[in-house]
Amino acid sequence: MRRVERDRLRPMPTVTRVLALEPVPTLADYVAGGGGRGLEVATRTGPDAVLEVVTASGLGGRGGAGFPAGRKWSTVRSLNSPVYPSAVVVNAAEGEPGSFKDRSILRANPYHVLEGALIAARTVGADRLIIGLKHTFTPEIERVRRALDEVRDAGWAEGIALSYFEGPSEYLYGEETALLETIDGRYPFPRIAPPYRRGVEEVLESPSDVTANSASAAHVEMAAPGGESFAPPTLASNVETLANVPAILTEGADWFRSVGTDESPGTIVCTITGRTQRHGVAEFPMGTPLREVVETIGIGPEDGHRFTALLSGVSNPILPAELLDTPMSHEAMHALATGLGTGGFIVFDDRDDLVAVAAGVSRFLAVESCGQCTPCKQDGLALSRLLTQVSRSDATDDDLEAMDRLLDTVTNSARCNLAYQQHDVVDSILELFLDRFQDHVTEAAPALEPEPIVPILDIVDGRAVLDVHQTSKQPDWTFDAEFSGQSPADRLDDHRAHETL
Numbered sequence: 001m002r003r004v005e006r007d008r009l010r011p012m013p014t015v016t017r018v019l020a021l022e023p024v025p026t027l028a029d030y031v032a033g034g035g036g037r038g039l040e041v042a043t044r045t046g047p048d049a050v051l052e053v054v055t056a057s058g059l060g061g062r063g064g065a066g067f068p069a070g071r072k073w074s075t076v077r078s079l080n081s082p083v084y085p086s087a088v089v090v091n092a093a094e095g096e097p098g099s100f101k102d103r104s105i106l107r108a109n110p111y112h113v114l115e116g117a118l119i120a121a122r123t124v125g126a127d128r129l130i131i132g133l134k135h136t137f138t139p140e141i142e143r144v145r146r147a148l149d150e151v152r153d154a155g156w157a158e159g160i161a162l163s164y165f166e167g168p169s170e171y172l173y174g175e176e177t178a179l180l181e182t183i184d185g186r187y188p189f190p191r192i193a194p195p196y197r198r199g200v201e202e203v204l205e206s207p208s209d210v211t212a213n214s215a216s217a218a219h220v221e222m223a224a225p226g227g228e229s230f231a232p233p234t235l236a237s238n239v240e241t242l243a244n245v246p247a248i249l250t251e252g253a254d255w256f257r258s259v260g261t262d263e264s265p266g267t268i269v270c271t272i273t274g275r276t277q278r279h280g281v282a283e284f285p286m287g288t289p290l291r292e293v294v295e296t297i298g299i300g301p302e303d304g305h306r307f308t309a310l311l312s313g314v315s316n317p318i319l320p321a322e323l324l325d326t327p328m329s330h331e332a333m334h335a336l337a338t339g340l341g342t343g344g345f346i347v348f349d350d351r352d353d354l355v356a357v358a359a360g361v362s363r364f365l366a367v368e369s370c371g372q373c374t375p376c377k378q379d380g381l382a383l384s385r386l387l388t389q390v391s392r393s394d395a396t397d398d399d400l401e402a403m404d405r406l407l408d409t410v411t412n413s414a415r416c417n418l419a420y421q422q423h424d425v426v427d428s429i430l431e432l433f434l435d436r437f438q439d440h441v442t443e444a445a446p447a448l449e450p451e452p453i454v455p456i457l458d459i460v461d462g463r464a465v466l467d468v469h470q471t472s473k474q475p476d477w478t479f480d481a482e483f484s485g486q487s488p489a490d491r492l493d494d495h496r497a498h499e500t501l
């Protein structure tokens with residue numbers, strides 16, 4: 001049977017709590033379908049009751065780490081500045097290779113994301129709400145811009161300034177402290193300690209703020225427990241996390257927990273790409289076996305092939321295909337020493353050489369590293385070069401040993417998770433497919449270029465359109481013919497953000 005016919009026979013109905021099957025065209029349609037009631041409940045019951053129900057629901061962040069939303073909201077509320085109001089930032093930067101769920105949610109229904117964000121803003125005492133998108137996300141920007149106008153006109157945002165921000169395409173822009181840096185007008189370089197941080201603008205009046213004009217994240221004062229700062233905290237949260245909030249308010253915590261597992265309640269919106277018959281995005285109860293997710297969206301392996309492994313983006317250790325029956329929950333993934341991430345799975349089959357995949361992941365992360373931490377950039381680049389040599393069957397046993405040493409140092413003094421991702425993905429592939437690495441060293445395996453591991457631009461007719469242009473990006477974040485040898489943190493330190501990104 002041809003693939004197109006099979007696609008027709010196998011639709012993707014799963015659950016539809018946050019990913020609408022049909023786009024919701026206007027705010028009026030959203031309200032006609034019950035939208036807006038969550039905000040009404042929040043306004044009527046007040047911040048303490050909202051915090052109670054969000055905490056009781058067990059909603060975990062859907063931006064990758066699964067951090068409990070109730071705890072994050074309570075922390076931000078408890079750190080309110082006596083001088084400056086807080087802000088809420090919706091993280092719509094989605095740049096994880098293999099993930100297209102936030103853009104799918106925004107395209108289908110931006111209204112419940114905005115409603116959830118407004119509930120968050122009222123709860124933590126914020127007077128600003130900013131949606132952080134990438135400047136390349138043209139359809140989502142248009143959808144969000146119109147939805148913001150509608151929400152404003154409907155009077156939902158009284159006392160809260162609504163805006164959106166078109167950020168750069170750098171992967172790090174999605175890291176929440178880098179997102180706030182960028183909104184503040186600096187480069188997407190991570191700060192030190194989430195989630196306690198000052199607001200999205202420099203607090204120039206703060207007495208200790210002596211380096212407010214610096215382009216570097218290293219010089220930014222943070223809001224911290226202890227009360228010695230005027231700096232307000234900012235609540236940054238992922239699109240999907242916030243999209244879950246309105247229904248939690250209207251239906252209650254028990255309803256939310258009626259699907260999913262005890263430790264990972266609710267649903268998750270998953271993306272499947274790679275060697276499956278179909279690529280796409282769909283929502284599933286947490287705890288659904290990974291195989292069901294892959295087969296529902298992806299239908300199955302292409303004819304005559306078998307799956308070998310899966311990567312959850314570039315953030316977690318690789319999962320061999322023998323573990324496809326693992327339930328999709330944070331606890332089950334942690335038990336296998338990996339992670340759920342954003343639920344964006346790249347599937348590999350027997351045609352893929354996992355050495356070339358490791359080289360592709362390592363290259364992506366080394367290029368996207370900002371270089372504020374020297375080992376992350378330098379050791380990451382060295383690792384990526386060695387992996388490319390191994391993939392090209394142009395390496396020795398000494399090179400494999402050098403890779404081991406670099407894996408030991410790449411995370412030294414790392415300020416953000418990117419360095420750990422470099423370690424975790426490469427180390428896991430090396431461990432699982434060591435024989436293949438050795439085949440490349442003995443030249444028993446054919447020479448291969450690194451696999452392009454890059455973000456998704458769109459999914460059209462069941463196939464992902466990949467950002468292959470990313471493979472010509474230099475580690476200094478230019479697209480010049482030659483690498484300047486400078487890290488982005490060194491190259492951009494003297495300039496204000498967005499001049500060259």
Ligand SMILES: Cc1cc2nc3c(=O)[nH]c(=O)nc-3n(C[C@H](O)[C@H](O)[C@H](O)COP(=O)(O)O)c2cc1C
Nearest residue numbers: 061062063091093094095174175176237238241417
């Ligand atoms: C390198 C890097 C890139 C990230 N990119 C994104 C992203 O594109 N979108 C996102 O929501 N979170 C991203 N995150 C996670 C955020 O830092 C943060 O944990 C998340 O936005 C918190 O929202 P949540 O609590 O709702 O999950 C990234 C993290 C890292 C380390």
Ligand code: SF4
Nearest residue numbers: 370371372373376416
């Ligand atoms: S760990 Fe890497 S990406 Fe993160 S701040 Fe340090 S150099 Fe930049």
